[in-house]
Amino acid sequence: MANIKIDGKELQVADGITILEAADIAGIEIPHFCYHKELSIRGSCRMCLVEVEKMPKLVPACSTTIKDEMNIFTSSERVIKNRRGVLEFFLINHPLDCPICDQAGECTLQDYVYKYGSAVSRFTEEKEHFERRKELGPHVLHYTERCVLCGRCIRFCEEISETRELARFNRSFRSEVDVFPGKRLDNKLSGNVVDLCPVGAMVSKEFLFKSRVWWLTHTESICPLCSRGCNIEIDSRDNKILRVRPRPNPEVNIQWMCDDGRFGWDFVQREDRLTSPLKREGAEMVSISRTQAINLVKGRLSYIISNFGKEAVAAIASPYLTNEDNYLLRILLLSVIGSPYLAVCQPPQVEERMVFPSGFTIEADKSPNLAGAQDVSAVEGRELISHRQLLQKVASGEVRALYFLGGAPRMSLPVEEREMLRKVDFLVVHDYAPSELTEWAELVLPNLSFAEREGTFTNFQGRVQRLRPALLPPGEAKPDWEILQEVCQAMGGEVNYPSAEKVFEEIVGAVPGYKSLSYKDLGNQGKAKG
Amino acid sequence: MEEKILLKYIDVPDIENIEVYQKHDGYKGLAKALKQHKPDQIIELVKASGLRGRGGAGFPAGLKWSFVPKDSGKPVFLCCNADEGEPGTFKDRLLMEKNPHQLIEGIVITAYAVNCHQAYIYIRGEFSQAMQVLEQAIAEAYEHNCLGKNILKQGFNLELSLHSGAGSYIAGEETGLLESLEGKRAEPRLKPPFPASVGLFKGPTVINNVETLSNVPHIIMRGAEWFKGFGTEKSTGTKLFCLSGHINKPGVYELPMGIPLKELINNYGGGIIGGRKLKAVIPGGSSTPVLTAEQVEEVAMDFESLQAAGTMLGSAGVIVMDETTCMVDALANLTRFYAHESCGQCTPCREGVSWMEKIARRIEEGKGLEGDLELLLDICDNISFKTLCPMGDAAIGPVVSFITKFRSEFEDHIRQGRCPIEKDKSIKVRG
Numbered sequence: 001m002a003n004i005k006i007d008g009k010e011l012q013v014a015d016g017i018t019i020l021e022a023a024d025i026a027g028i029e030i031p032h033f034c035y036h037k038e039l040s041i042r043g044s045c046r047m048c049l050v051e052v053e054k055m056p057k058l059v060p061a062c063s064t065t066i067k068d069e070m071n072i073f074t075s076s077e078r079v080i081k082n083r084r085g086v087l088e089f090f091l092i093n094h095p096l097d098c099p100i101c102d103q104a105g106e107c108t109l110q111d112y113v114y115k116y117g118s119a120v121s122r123f124t125e126e127k128e129h130f131e132r133r134k135e136l137g138p139h140v141l142h143y144t145e146r147c148v149l150c151g152r153c154i155r156f157c158e159e160i161s162e163t164r165e166l167a168r169f170n171r172s173f174r175s176e177v178d179v180f181p182g183k184r185l186d187n188k189l190s191g192n193v194v195d196l197c198p199v200g201a202m203v204s205k206e207f208l209f210k211s212r213v214w215w216l217t218h219t220e221s222i223c224p225l226c227s228r229g230c231n232i233e234i235d236s237r238d239n240k241i242l243r244v245r246p247r248p249n250p251e252v253n254i255q256w257m258c259d260d261g262r263f264g265w266d267f268v269q270r271e272d273r274l275t276s277p278l279k280r281e282g283a284e285m286v287s288i289s290r291t292q293a294i295n296l297v298k299g300r301l302s303y304i305i306s307n308f309g310k311e312a313v314a315a316i317a318s319p320y321l322t323n324e325d326n327y328l329l330r331i332l333l334l335s336v337i338g339s340p341y342l343a344v345c346q347p348p349q350v351e352e353r354m355v356f357p358s359g360f361t362i363e364a365d366k367s368p369n370l371a372g373a374q375d376v377s378a379v380e381g382r383e384l385i386s387h388r389q390l391l392q393k394v395a396s397g398e399v400r401a402l403y404f405l406g407g408a409p410r411m412s413l414p415v416e417e418r419e420m421l422r423k424v425d426f427l428v429v430h431d432y433a434p435s436e437l438t439e440w441a442e443l444v445l446p447n448l449s450f451a452e453r454e455g456t457f458t459n460f461q462g463r464v465q466r467l468r469p470a471l472l473p474p475g476e477a478k479p480d481w482e483i484l485q486e487v488c489q490a491m492g493g494e495v496n497y498p499s500a501e502k503v504f505e506e507i508v509g510a511v512p513g514y515k516s517l518s519y520k521d522l523g524n525q526g527k528a529k530g
Numbered sequence: 531m532e533e534k535i536l537l538k539y540i541d542v543p544d545i546e547n548i549e550v551y552q553k554h555d556g557y558k559g560l561a562k563a564l565k566q567h568k569p570d571q572i573i574e575l576v577k578a579s580g581l582r583g584r585g586g587a588g589f590p591a592g593l594k595w596s597f598v599p600k601d602s603g604k605p606v607f608l609c610c611n612a613d614e615g616e617p618g619t620f621k622d623r624l625l626m627e628k629n630p631h632q633l634i635e636g637i638v639i640t641a642y643a644v645n646c647h648q649a650y651i652y653i654r655g656e657f658s659q660a661m662q663v664l665e666q667a668i669a670e671a672y673e674h675n676c677l678g679k680n681i682l683k684q685g686f687n688l689e690l691s692l693h694s695g696a697g698s699y700i701a702g703e704e705t706g707l708l709e710s711l712e713g714k715r716a717e718p719r720l721k722p723p724f725p726a727s728v729g730l731f732k733g734p735t736v737i738n739n740v741e742t743l744s745n746v747p748h749i750i751m752r753g754a755e756w757f758k759g760f761g762t763e764k765s766t767g768t769k770l771f772c773l774s775g776h777i778n779k780p781g782v783y784e785l786p787m788g789i790p791l792k793e794l795i796n797n798y799g800g801g802i803i804g805g806r807k808l809k810a811v812i813p814g815g816s817s818t819p820v821l822t823a824e825q826v827e828e829v830a831m832d833f834e835s836l837q838a839a840g841t842m843l844g845s846a847g848v849i850v851m852d853e854t855t856c857m858v859d860a861l862a863n864l865t866r867f868y869a870h871e872s873c874g875q876c877t878p879c880r881e882g883v884s885w886m887e888k889i890a891r892r893i894e895e896g897k898g899l900e901g902d903l904e905l906l907l908d909i910c911d912n913i914s915f916k917t918l919c920p921m922g923d924a925a926i927g928p929v930v931s932f933i934t935k936f937r938s939e940f941e942d943h944i945r946q947g948r949c950p951i952e953k954d955k956s957i958k959v960r961g
Contacts, residue, residue, distance in 0.1 A: 043720040044876045046916055057915045063720050085912030089881035122905055125888040149874065168715070168874065171698070173884040175874035 002068040007075065019050060019061040019072055028074055031083060031112050033198050034150040035062035038254060038358075039159055045150050047086045047112070051076045058082055083116045092123040093173065095145045103200030105213040109148060128173055136178070137165070137185030139205050139259055140193060144176045147201035153177060153193035160256065160358040163187040177201070188354060188362060191262040195245055195255075206263055207243045219470035220247060220524045222457050223261040224320065224450040225409065227365040229459030230257040231525060234265075234451055234470035241265055241451055241470065249525045252463065258354075258362045265451065267409045268471070270433045274446035275475025278438075285444065290476060290486075296443055298490040300426040304401045305337065314341035314394070316387050317377045318405035318430075318480075319367035321447070322455030322467065324503035325480035326369075327376040327511075328495070329405060332484050334379065336493035341399060343387040344373045348412070363460055367408070368450070372458030375511050375529075391420040400424065405480060406431035406438070407447060413437070430480050446477040453479060455500040456522065458529065464517055465526030535748050535760070535768050536741065537784040540628050546663055548670040551631040557676050559747030563639045564684035567750070572643035576746065578754035580766035585611055585702075585739030586815065586844045588765075588833045591746075595736055597726035598644045604733040608641045608649040609711065612740050613695050613702040615654060616815035617867060618847030621770035622740035624782050626653070626660035629744070630667035631676075634690065636743035638676060639750055641688045644736050649690045652707050655697040664692050699871035703919050704737040706873065717875045718919035741770055761787030765832035765843070773799045775850035776806065776954075788832040795826070795850060807853040810936070814844025816864050817924030819931035841931070854954035857936040858943050861928055862890040868925035876918040882909050883925045890929075898944035903933055 001012050006019075006026045013022045018041075023030050033045035041063045049058035053071035058078060073079060090109060098104045130144035154166045154177065165183045168175050179185055185193070194204045216235040223230040223244070230253035235243040244262055248255035277293035278285040288296070304312050315333040317326040326344075333342045347367040354362040378384055393399040402424045413421075413436050421427055421440045429441040438444045452473045458464050481503055488495045497503045501519045508514045513529040521527060534540075544550045551557070563572055577592030598606055610633065614622040625633060633651075641649050653661055668690055671677040679687050693711055700706045701716035708730050710716040729735020745767060749757050758766045765787035771794055774780045778800030785794065791813065795801065802808055808823045813831065819841040821829060829839045836843045851860065869884035886909055889902055910926040917923070933940055942950050 041720065042875070044918055046877050046918070049916060060720070082912070082916055085916070086877050089877050089885075089912070092881055092885055123885065124899070125885065125892070128884075148877070149880065151875070170874070172869055172872035172874045172880055175880060 002066050002070070004066055004068070004070045004072065006072045013066055015066065017066055019052075019059070019064050019066060019070075020048060022066050023061065023072070023074055030061045030074055031108075031116070032062055033108060033148055034152065036152050036155075036196060039152060039155040042151055042155070045086065045148065047083060049079065049082045050074045051079050080116060083112070084118060087113050087117045088122070090148050091117070091121070092125075093128045093145070095127070097146070101143075101146065101200035102203045102208055102213075103146075103197075107200060108198035130176055134178065135205075136202075137190050139191050139263060140185050141203050141205055141208065142177060143201050143203065146199050147177055148199050149175055149177065150198060151177075152196040152198070153202055156189075156193055156196055157185070157187070160192070160356065160360065161187045161189040162357050163189075166193075188258045188260065189256060189356070189360070191259045192246070192256050204243070210242045211237050216242060217470070219468050221450065221467045221470060222368065222465045222526075223257060224368040224457070225261045225264050225366060226258075226363040227367060227370055227460040228252060228361060228363045229368055229457055229463065229465055229526075230261055231465065232257060232261070236451075236470045239471050241268055247524070251525070251528075252459065252461070252465075254358075254360055256360050260362070264409070267433070268449040268451045273433050273449075273474045273477070274431065274438075274444060275477060276446065277476070278444040278446075280442045285438075293443060293445060294486050294490050297428055297487050300428075300442070301337070301401055301491065304426060308400050310338045311341065312398070312400040313337050313339045313403070314343070314390055314399040314401070315339075315403040316390065316405060317342065317344045317373045318407050319345060319347050319365075319370035319373045320407035320409070321373070321405055321430075321480050322369065322453060322457060322500070323372040323376050323464070323507055324455045324500045325405065325447075325484070326373045327503055327507050328481040328484035328488065328497075329403065330377050331493065331495060332488050332491070333403065336488045336491045340382070341385060341390055341393065342377050343385045343390040344370065344377050345387045345405075346370075347408070348414070365460065368459070369457040371460055371462060372456065372464070375458060375513060376507055378511075380512065388417070391417055394424050395420045397423065401426040402428070404429045404437055404441075405447075406435055407449075407480075408435070430483065432477065445483050446475065447480045447483070448473050448477055452477070453500075455479070455481070456504055456519075459526075462513070462529045463526045464514070464522060464529055466519075466522045466524070532768075532785060533760075534784045536625060536629075536632070536744050536770060537782075540624075545628065546630055546667060548631055548667065548674050548676075551629070552674075555751065556631050557635055557674075557682075557747075559750040560635050560638050560676060561682050563642060563750045564682055564686055569643045569645060572639065572750070575754055576643070576749055579749045579757040580754075580764065581742065581745055581749060581757065582765065582833065583739055584741035584745075584769070584845070586616065586842075588843060591738060591742055594726065594738070595640070595644050597724070598734045598736060599727060600645070602727070602734050605648060605731075606644055606646040607730040607733050607735040608637065608644060608646040609704075609707060609730060609735060609737045610637055610649065610651040610740060610743055611702060611704065611707055611737050612651050612653040612657070612660070613707060614657075614740070614845075615699040615702045616817065616845045616847055617864070618772060618774055618812060618849040619815045619845040620772050620774075621782050621846070623657055623660055624770070625740050625744050626657070627663050630660075630664050631671065632744045632747060633664075633740055634667055634671050634676065636746035637690060638681065638688055639746050640736065640738065640743055642686050646736070647687050647689065649688060650711060650730075651690065651692045652701070652711055653692060653694055654702075655695045661692065661694060668692060698873070699867075700873040700919075700921060703921060706919070707737065708735065715873070717873045718921070720918060762830075762832045762834070764834055769831065769843075769846050771798075771831065772845075772847045773850065774848070776803045776852035776855070777801070777850045778803055785831075788830045788835065791821070791826050791829050791831055791848070794831060794848065799850070802850065802852050808850065809853045809855050810851045810857065812847070812849040812851075812928070814842045815847035816849065816867065817927045818842045818844040819927050820935060822935050852954075854952060856894065856949055856951035856953055857932050857939050858890060858894045859949065859951070859953070861932045862887065862894045864928045865890050865925065868921070872921060872925070876922070878913040879917045879922040879925065882913045882922070885909060886925070886929055893940060893943050894949055896943065896946070896948040898940075898947075900944065902944060903937065903940055906933060
């Protein structure tokens, strides 16, 4: 341990940490551009220089390690003058186009200039000009004149994605970031350079000119596009998602996310989202009321149960829906109806697991909640039937009614499995939009996308993480657990959960491994199940 | 005539040939070092000689070598910095082109002293002739068992590779050199760690200038005391001075450290062209603060005297400027060089130096504004000791000294809205 003093504040910190880290512990912010805690230290922006007693020169806080008895000044006159000087250097050739810059409002340069900069420019020369906007790859544009050359993007591609598309070209004031000749910035993690860029140089093609950032509503949620469950923030406006960005969670996604997740939420805003229950009438699907729909389910299930027995009813839980949804399906099938045939839909494997050398991983399982769906569907002492076996029971005529929870963003059932669905007498499906499940369904109940949901996913590590609703649901779409609760009630079940939270509390009591958890304690980074 | 060390045999025909070199005591220093000295003894000997780095900073060579950790478990590297790029400096090129074996011998002895088995000569990309000569000399040294395995049958192994730069001033900065040698952009590294502990390919690394290493065989042969007989108490040995500018006999002169600058210019350089009046001298390469004609009268050419005069011996590139020199034009020219050569990674150097160039050029063109000089000095203050490598300070050296010492000339430009100096157009200053 080292005893140090920062701005008069005495504190004890671990040996070997940097001044920047020590200041952070002391609650003192030292402005910086090139430093980023997940990247190697370059010390090139010179913004974080601080004064240390007995050291003649200002030293970079990002790279200077603490020594016992160090007396550090982070806002002395010399330090402030350096910050002002560095900011002036950044601005002399900067286009000052904040009014049309995507980063405005969340720009480090803007914030620091507001705090330390000068209102008057001393620069009377011609500014250096560069190609205004370069397309670096499918998702990322580069506004070269706004770049502060901190090199975070370059280091990200060297150290995290290890794809090495980016470099600094030319020297001196003609320096610019670009892709190597013949390369494109199209690795799976490319969108992260936009987040890493402290200014408006790296921008997302998808978000460009969509909104001023201060109009966005930020909602903490979980990415639904693979079983890693990257922690995300949904940025929305006027009930539309405009941007998705990762939130830091060292246990799950460090602070990155892949481009599939970052840009893959468009299904939420499909034009053909289902807004009311639909009943098949011949080749047509017609809209019916919710009461009619529930009555239809009740009538058809009761008929099948009384004529063919409870075991003629089966259900398939969804790895794309929350634990709460799947738990209500279990209650309906196992408790209210009393059939043993509950399976969890096995998501198809479409690509290999991608492990980046930095540790960040994109999972092969493209569903967000396979582990959770299995956890809440499992009954102690009994093996879960596979959804394949279950579909065979459908094909053989053993099962006559099938309750199928959908919700997959773009999953497709194998053709032969899809064909099996035709055999079932009564197929009821929950889904958010027309899908291969709704194709043969007699009744379709509209559910929610992840962005409209409250509830929990359990990722592949067994970490239970919370979703929060960013958008209002379209039309009469409802969370699956709520629809299922109504079905249970109609079938004589005594369930009455007022919220997803209450369902989760029930899960805590009923599902092994979840006993140590509580909804409130999940916080915004989730908790590992026991 | 003073006794010479490095240039003693420079005019011997074919001295670049190993057999000729050997006839002139060549590789005897190496033999002596390997046979009679332990590595530590060589370090002590060089420490005792007072030999200081000839690349610019003047750091004691023996002390630098002693910083190499003995137990790092990693291979030690020796890099000869032959990226001579400081404007006004052209001594290493001469040493390499004329007497390459003297350098190679110095490298082998130094490598032996620091327990290095792989050495590099990082040579400036433009030095094509020196490269050819060195390549030939290295091949000869291998043939004569002065390089390679079991050198002179004394059990010491050393591989020496010649590596050409791609044309960048900053590759002469030692950590920029290491980056370039590793195949990357020549961008100086953050220090610490220093190269002596973490250098080339993360191994402990010694980086020495061509002239420094060329001195080593002579120190081995003739001893520390003999070497200390040259120069001053703290600046020992001789020095290669590069005389250029408005001078009758420009060239490289080997003279003892501490020679009065006036004597160097008048006795050796043959005085100012056309008998004109001296105006200013940059004593140690373009980055060292300029001296006025009055200062030239008094100053001696050694590390301490020049430091006392507010400047540096640097690379001993002595640039002489007479009364026809416009100091504003000269400054614009110098800052243009630094603005062009900044590697661009750190902010103050990348942005500040080109800004200074633009202002200096504008003043020279008669468009100077009131406040420009204060602005220039403040930009210098915002660069001074705040950059990642010493290049920022190299770039402001001329700016601060030119404005401080020739302020009225700058003010005349601004006030009159034109350049008031009658320049000698026969010498092209801008390249």
